[in-house]
Amino acid sequence: MRLVCRLLGQRPDPASLAALPLSPGVEAGARPGDRRDHYERLVAHEAPGDPVPDGPFERVAAAIGRYDIFPPWLIRGALARTPVEVGDTLGVCCQLLPGVEVLFGGRVTRCFREVEGDVWRAGFTFQTVSGHPMIGEETFWVEKERATGAVRAGLHSWSRPGTWLTHLGKPALRWIQVRASHAALTRLAKVAARSGRALHASAAPLR
Numbered sequence: 001m002r003l004v005c006r007l008l009g010q011r012p013d014p015a016s017l018a019a020l021p022l023s024p025g026v027e028a029g030a031r032p033g034d035r036r037d038h039y040e041r042l043v044a045h046e047a048p049g050d051p052v053p054d055g056p057f058e059r060v061a062a063a064i065g066r067y068d069i070f071p072p073w074l075i076r077g078a079l080a081r082t083p084v085e086v087g088d089t090l091g092v093c094c095q096l097l098p099g100v101e102v103l104f105g106g107r108v109t110r111c112f113r114e115v116e117g118d119v120w121r122a123g124f125t126f127q128t129v130s131g132h133p134m135i136g137e138e139t140f141w142v143e144k145e146r147a148t149g150a151v152r153a154g155l156h157s158w159s160r161p162g163t164w165l166t167h168l169g170k171p172a173l174r175w176i177q178v179r180a181s182h183a184a185l186t187r188l189a190k191v192a193a194r195s196g197r198a199l200h201a202s203a204a205p206l207r
Helices: 056-065 164-168 170-193 196-201
Strands: 002-005 035-045 075-078 089-097 100-116 119-128 134-145 150-161
Touching: 035 056, 035 170, 056 119, 056 134, 056 150, 056 170, 100 134, 134 170, 150 170, 164 170
Parallel strands: none
Antiparallel strands: 002 100, 035 150, 075 089, 089 100, 100 119, 119 134, 134 150
16 A cells, blocks of 8 residues: 655556555455445446447446546546556555545456357456455446346455454445445446547546
């Protein structure tokens, strides 16, 4: 975990996190008692069939691929490239004070764009790296039902405190997690509803 003072001209650097190992034990998966979450929301409808070029499914898939998932005032991404690829270390920036952010990281372990039966699905999974306040894994996804054209976005995760401080602050941290998850779905619903022109105008990388 690193402090980034934008008031002094500092910028979050994902390269500074690239050499960090995964959080201890994260590769073994969830343990009994870990927090497991699943959130999803119907965000749009488009014409039945395969994803429509620049339609809601593709817009949300692109936003997920560049980690434009949360409102910038809540969580900002610092990426070496977009879309993310397996092995990339992404920076997660949370505002601590005005002009001061906390930077911690996750490593992309899976990217997917696939069709299974009647459903198209796209997204990625990351696991936390050393220094992250939590130990865990999170997947962001969007899917489209070809028969109905329904487009849903969601995230699922498991996590447990990664430091003594986050263990002591579990109630407050839990509130933040729930708030962030709902905020992510609201933002992705807005992305799904945007026109192509509006989306590209607001798609500057979050560094």
